[in-house]
Amino acid sequence: MNKMPGKNKAAYPFLIIAGSLACLVALSQLNISFSFKDFQFRKLDMLSDLRTSSPEDHTNRPALAGKTGDGRPSAADSTVTVKDSTGAVTVLPNPDAHHDFMSYTGIMQYASAQYGEDAAGMNAFFHALAELKAGKRKKVRIAYFGDSMIEGDLITGDLRDSLQQFFGGQGVGFVPITSVVASFRTTITHTFSKDWKDYNYKNSPPSSIGLGLSGHTFIPGSASWARFAPVKKPRLDKFDEISILFGPTVGTGVTVNDKGYTLSGNEEVNRMDLRQDTGQQTVTIKYANGTASPFYGVCFETDNGVYVDNYSFRGISGVELGHLSADMVRRMQQERHYDLVVLHYGANVLWRPELTDYSWYQRPMKKVMDSLRNDFPATSFLIIGTADKSYKKGDHYVTAPGVEALLSVQHDLAAEHGTAYWNLYAAMGGEGSMVKWVESDTPSANKDYTHFNRLGASKVASMLYKAIMDEYRQKNNIQ
Template identity: 70%
Template sequence: MSGKNKSAYPFYIVLGTLVCLLGLSQLNYSFSYKDFQFRKVDMLSELRTTSPSPDNQKLTAAGNDSSKLSGLDSNGIAANPHVPNPDHTHDFMSYAGIMEYASPVPGDTVVGMRHFLTALQELKAGKRRKVRIAYFGDSMIEGDLITGDLRDSLQRFFGGAGVGFVPVTSVVASFRTTITHTFSTDWKDYHYKNSPPSNITLGLSGHTFYPGGGSWVKYSPVKKPLLDKFQEISLLYGPASEGTVTINDKAYTLSGNAPVNRLDLQQDTAQPSLMLRYSGSAQPFYGVCFENGNGIYVDNYSFRGISGVELGHLSADMIRRMQQERPYDLVVMHYGANVLFRPELTDYSWYERPMKKVMDSLRQDLPGTSFLIVGTADKSYRKADKYITAPGVEALLKVQHDLAAGHGTAYWNLFAAMGGEGSMVKWVEGDTVMANKDYTHFNRTGAAKVGALLYKAIMNEYRLAQQP
C-alpha cells in the first residue's frame, strides 16, 4: 500500500469513530451490569442551552405561568403546600436547612416561619419589645438541653436575658444548669400520664400543680451570662379562689377565673432568689416565667416519654388564654425518639393520623403563629455485630415532613443536619462523644451542637428574609 493511502488512515479512524458514536447516541435503551450502566449518549449536550423537560413543557403549556412551576403564586406565596419556597428547592431527606411551606387552608396567609421572621426583624429594629418561642419536646430537651444553647445564641444577637418558663416542680430540676430549682414534696402534679380528673385543666407544659398544706418552691439564678439575675417575673396560675401567695415574704392575693391568670412582679436585686409559699384552699399553678428586658425568649416545654400526640389533650381555651397572657411567635415541635420504639417498624400511619388532628387544633388555636416541626434525630440499633440507623427513621421523617407540608409550617431535618445515615454511631463513638450509649439521646456536648445547628438554620432564614 502506498504512503499516500497510509496517510489517510487517521482520518478514516476518526471518521469511523464518530459514526459509531453517532449510532450509539441514537440507541434508546439502557443496560447495566453491576456498577456499569450504558445509557443513550447526547454528543451535543455540552453545546445545548437548557430547555424544559417534556413534563415541564406540558406544565408550561397547561398554565403558561412560571410561578406555578416554582410553587409560588403571584404574591410569592407557595401555591402548592407540598412544594417548598424557591430558596429551598431541596430534597427533604438530605437538606440540612429549614424548609417552609404555605398553608393549604383557603385564606390562611401563614407561611412557614414568615410571621416569626418578621417579628425578629421588628425586634431588631426596635419596633417591638419581645419575641417568644414555645419549644415542645420529649426527653431530648429535658433539663433545658438544646433549648438552653439555642436561647443563649438568640439572646446574644437579638437581646433579652432570662430562662423563660419554669414549671413548679420537675423530675429533672437537679439536672438543669440554667436555673437552680428546688421545691417541697407535697405538690400534687397532674399531667398527661396520670389520668387527671375531668375538671383539671392541664397547663401548656402538660402539668398542673396543686399545693399541699405547706407547699413551697424556690428559684435561684445561676452564675452564667444572661442568667445571673431575675428582673421581670410572672406567676402563671389557674382559676383563683382568693388564696394568698407569699413571695419573698410579701403576700399577694390571687384573683382571676380565666384558665390562665398572671401575677407580674419586679424582683428586688437585694434578694436574688425567689421563694414562693401558698396558703389557702387548693388551686392550680402552672409555673413561673423569668425575663429581663426587651429581646427573645425560649420556653422549654419538655415532657419525658411522649410522642407529641399528647398535646391533643390540651384545652383550646387554655391555649388561647395562654396566648393572650404570654404570646408566642413560634412554636417548635421536636418529637420522634419515643415513636421509634420498634426500630424496624416503617409504617407510621398510626402516628400520622392523630398528629394531623393535633396540628389542626394547634394551628386553629394559635392563628398567626409560626410553627417549626423538627424531624427526628438519627437513632441506631444493634443488628448482627454493629450499630446501624433504624429503618424507621426515614419513614418517620417522611411523616413529619408531610405534616409540615400539609399544615403550612416550617420543617427542619435534624437527621440530615447531624450527618444523616449512621451519624448517631459517629456521635456516640467518635473522638468527641456527643451522644449516650443508648444511641438515641445527646449528651450536653451533643445537645449544644444541635442547638448551634438549629440557631444557624434559623439565622440563615432570618438573613434570607431580609433580602429584597
C-alpha cells in the same frame, strides 16, 4: 411404545410459562394491596422497569403542596395560592420544589391554602425578629415542645443563649412549679417541696382541673413551696421580671419572699407579675391559705429580647398535645404570646426500630396540628424531623429503618399544614451519624444511641440557630 395423538409433551414448559404469565397479568389489573407484618404487597406493574415512576406514585398516594406522590420535589407544584387576613390573593413559593427534604440541611418553609400568608412557614416569626431588632417591639417568644431530648433545657438553653446574644434578652423564660429533672438543669437553680400534686399527661386530672401548656398542673398541699435562683452564667445571673401563671381561683393566698399576695382570676390561665428587688435574687413562692388552686409555673424575663420556653415531657410522642384544651391554649397565648411554636419529637415514636409504617402516628398527629394551627392562628410553626436513632443489628449498630419513614411523615405534616421543617437527621450527617456521634473520641451522644449528651445538645442548638439565622438574613436581605 406408541405416542398418543395430540399430546406433545415438548409444549408443556411453554404452556406452564404462558399460563403463569397470564395469571400475573390478571393479578396486575386488580387494584389491591395488603401487608403482612412489615412486608407490603402492592399492585404489580409489569412495565415498572421502563417507567421513571410507577402509576402508584401518582394515583394512590396523596400529593401535598410542592411535592409529588412519592414525597420528592415537583417543579409543577412549586407554588401555592393563599389569601392573607384582608382577603388579598398571593402566590407563594414552596421551597420543596428545589430541595430534597430527606437530605437538605436548611429550614424548608411551606405555604398552605388552608392558612393565610402571614402564617406560612416562619414568616410571622422572622417579621417579629426584624421588628425586635429595629426596636419596633419589645419581645419575641418561642414555645419549644419536645420529649426527653430537650429536658433539663438541653438544646433550648443553648438556642436561647445564641438568640439573646444577637437579639437581646435576659432570663430563662417559663419554668414549671416542679420538675423531675430540676437537679439536672443548669440554666436555673430550682428546688421545691414534695407535697405538690402533679397532674399531667400520664396522671390525668379530674374533670374540674385542666392541664397547663407544659402538660402539667400542680395543686399545692398545706405547706407547698417552690424556690428559684439565678445561676452564674451570662444573661441568667439575675432575675428582673417575674410572672406566676395559675388557673382559675376564687382567692389563693401565697407569699413571695415572705410578702403576701392574693391570686385572683377565673380564666383558664391567669398571670400575676412581680418585679424582683435588686438586693434579693432567690425567689421563694409558698402557698399560704385559701383555695388550693392550680399552678402552672413561673416565668423569668427582662423587659425586651427573645425568650425560649422549654416544654419538655419525657416519654411522649407529641400526640399528647391533643389533650390540651383550646380555651387554655388561646388564653395562654393572650397572657404569654408566642411568635413561634417548635415541635421536636420522634425518639418515642421509633420504639420499634424496624417498623416503617407510621400511619398510626400520622393520623392523630394531623389532628393535633389542626388544633394547634387553629389555637395559634397567627403563629409560625417549625416541625423538627427526628434525629438519627441506631439499634444493634448483629454485632454492630446501624440506623433504624424507621427513621427515614418517620421523617417522611413529619415532612408531610409540615407541608400539609403550611409550616416550616428542619431535618435534624440530615443535619447530623444522615445515615449512620448517631453511631459516629456516640463512638467518636469526644462523644456527642449517649450509649443508648438515641439521646444527645450536653456536648451533642449544644451542637444541635448551634446547627438549628444557624439554620434559623440563614433564613432570617435571607428573608430580610441581610448579608
